[in-house]
Amino acid sequence: MLEVLNNIKKRSEELAHASEEQVESGSDVGNKVTSGSKESSSTTHQVSASHSASTIYTAEFDTSVISLNIAVIWFHLHEYAKALSVLEPLYKNIEPIDETTALHICLLLLDVVLASCDASKSA
Numbered sequence: 387m388l389e390v391l392n393n394i395k396k397r398s399e400e401l402a403h404a405s406e407e408q409v410e411s412g413s414d415v416g417n418k419v420t421s422g423s424k425e426s427s428s429t430t431h432q433v434s435a436s437h438s439a440s441t442i443y444t445a446e447f448d449t450s451v452i453s454l455n456i457a458v459i460w461f462h463l464h465e466y467a468k469a470l471s472v473l474e475p476l477y478k479n480i481e482p483i484d485e486t487t488a489l490h491i492c493l494l495l496l497d498v499v500l501a502s503c504d505a506s507k508s509a
Contacts, residue, residue: 388459395452402449450476450483454491461494466502473498 453472460469473495480488 388456391452391456395449398449398452450487454487454494457494461498466498469498
């Protein structure tokens with residue numbers, strides 16, 4: 387199961403990176419076309435449109451749920467250090483994650499540090 391989830395996560399990250407490159411190359415073309423005109427509003431519109439498109443692609447290929455599931459598996463296997471190594475990066479970058487998923491990450495992180503008897507981290 388861990389191997390399958392890691393493969394899915396890797397593939398999703400690759401797709402996100404490829405989509406991000408596609409959006410960036412599209413915005414470069416749009417900027418070249420509009421930079422010759424005297425209207426700067428169309429350039430601004432193009433840049434903001436490409437930014438919102440990259441945000442959509444990032445949300446579409448979000449790997450936080452996959453990572454959470456990997457951490458849950460490590461937790462149930464009593465591999466707390468491995469679960470912690472998956473959860474800590476998620477916790478450090480928790481702001482863009484869906485609220486429900488973020489709550490699950492926080493609660494599992496608390497369970498992991500309590501189960502590993504590390505009271506200082508649980509604080």
